[in-house]
Amino acid sequence: MTISLAVAGASGYAGGELLRLLLDHPGVRDGSIEIGALTANSNAGQRLGDSHPHLIPLADRVLEETTPEILAKHDVVFLGLPHGHSGEIAAQLSEDTLVVDLGADHRLADAADWEKYYGTEHAGTWPYGLPELPGQREILANTKKIAVPGCFPTGATLALMPGVARGLFSEQITVVSVTGSSGAGKAAKVPMLHAEVHGSAKAYGVAVHRHIPEITQNLGGLTDAQLKVSFTPVLAPMARGILTTAVIPTSHSAEEIRAAYAEAYATEPFVHVLPAGQQPMTANVLGSNCVQIGVEVDATAGTAIVTSAIDNLAKGTAGGAIQSMNIALGLEETAGLPLVGLAP
Numbered sequence: 001m002t003i004s005l006a007v008a009g010a011s012g013y014a015g016g017e018l019l020r021l022l023l024d025h026p027g028v029r030d031g032s033i034e035i036g037a038l039t040a041n042s043n044a045g046q047r048l049g050d051s052h053p054h055l056i057p058l059a060d061r062v063l064e065e066t067t068p069e070i071l072a073k074h075d076v077v078f079l080g081l082p083h084g085h086s087g088e089i090a091a092q093l094s095e096d097t098l099v100v101d102l103g104a105d106h107r108l109a110d111a112a113d114w115e116k117y118y119g120t121e122h123a124g125t126w127p128y129g130l131p132e133l134p135g136q137r138e139i140l141a142n143t144k145k146i147a148v149p150g151c152f153p154t155g156a157t158l159a160l161m162p163g164v165a166r167g168l169f170s171e172q173i174t175v176v177s178v179t180g181s182s183g184a185g186k187a188a189k190v191p192m193l194h195a196e197v198h199g200s201a202k203a204y205g206v207a208v209h210r211h212i213p214e215i216t217q218n219l220g221g222l223t224d225a226q227l228k229v230s231f232t233p234v235l236a237p238m239a240r241g242i243l244t245t246a247v248i249p250t251s252h253s254a255e256e257i258r259a260a261y262a263e264a265y266a267t268e269p270f271v272h273v274l275p276a277g278q279q280p281m282t283a284n285v286l287g288s289n290c291v292q293i294g295v296e297v298d299a300t301a302g303t304a305i306v307t308s309a310i311d312n313l314a315k316g317t318a319g320g321a322i323q324s325m326n327i328a329l330g331l332e333e334t335a336g337l338p339l340v341g342l343a344p
């Protein structure tokens, strides 16, 4: 049986990255998965190649309107839409359709958190598409709805998970993530122009970024401790990549913490804990679904310093979405997901 798949928001960065990865998915290559409708908003009626000239095999496909009727004809629907647009569309799709939401709409469990940080009505909560979380693969293998994590929560959660779950850190967690500008999407305006971003770096969303409750939710689910999570994103002059630095008071040694991380991630295909003294670099993971993690301790300060590097568009969005789709469809989890980055 052929699985038919649609991508809503195909003209955007997340939709484009999904299609780039899907084109090399073994299911697409052997014909068992068919790329069906590609939909957009302002670009509907245009060629996909006008939005994504790099997607050469699909360049002449015409983008359709994003309607439930067009999406409903498919077994799998990816929603790469701005926040607040997935809930209404998803509600009009069949219960049997595997819907993978790349937006934030279904990530948070607490409606009050959603309303506080997003300012609209909460659409509901779906199983969270981070397979590395304890017990999550089983949940994803038995669901038809997946909320793909935000890019910062992916980098921060994977950087902190083993230390928090094993009680190696204190409750006060400080996270700073340096990000490339593609995280803001194609529709971003003046603040993302080359002249504004090039040769400069700036913090934004300070103390109010909407990924604070998502990171807190992920880490809070791993411990009974009352975590206090501070998160600050920093925009850097690069297109892709997120480098996260987490600083957490600890009384444990670097060797002990690194051994705990190595053990926790020993069987994870995409998570790589680096040896002592080696630090993650965004270039090492670009274009891949991989995460690099560095673990050090500053004994003088009494803090662990854990760093992680991801590609925001790959493991941080489209790659993570395909990884969860693979699990939900009973396919090889790593299918179609590059294990090697594009460095230098």
Ligand SMILES: NC(=O)C1=CN([C@@H]2O[C@H](COP(=O)(O)OP(=O)(O)OC[C@H]3O[C@@H](n4cnc5c(N)ncnc54)[C@H](OP(=O)(O)O)[C@@H]3O)[C@@H](O)[C@H]2O)C=CC1
Binding pocket: 008, 009, 010, 011, 012, 013, 014, 015, 039, 040, 041, 042, 043, 044, 066, 079, 080, 081, 082, 083, 085, 102, 103, 104, 149, 150, 151, 182, 183, 184, 185, 186, 187, 188, 312, 313, 316, 317
């Ligand atoms: N970029 C990233 O690194 C990450 C993105 N995400 C999430 O993925 C989603 C997509 O982000 P991204 O691709 O970056 O954003 P883009 O702005 O690049 O793309 C948005 C897409 O949604 C379409 N769209 C815009 N408005 C509407 C509407 N009213 N109805 C239907 N479609 C609409 C656009 O169509 P058109 O261009 O034709 O107007 C475009 O295809 C967002 O929810 C984002 O938060 C999550 C993690 C990381």
Ligand SMILES: CC(=O)N[C@@H](CCC(=O)OP(=O)(O)O)C(=O)O
Binding pocket: 102, 103, 104, 149, 150, 151, 152, 179, 180, 181, 182, 183, 184, 185, 205, 233, 235
């Ligand atoms: C550079 C930049 O602007 N990045 C975006 C990250 C968006 C994202 O990954 O996540 P959502 O799916 O939750 O929107 C931001 O900080 O809002």
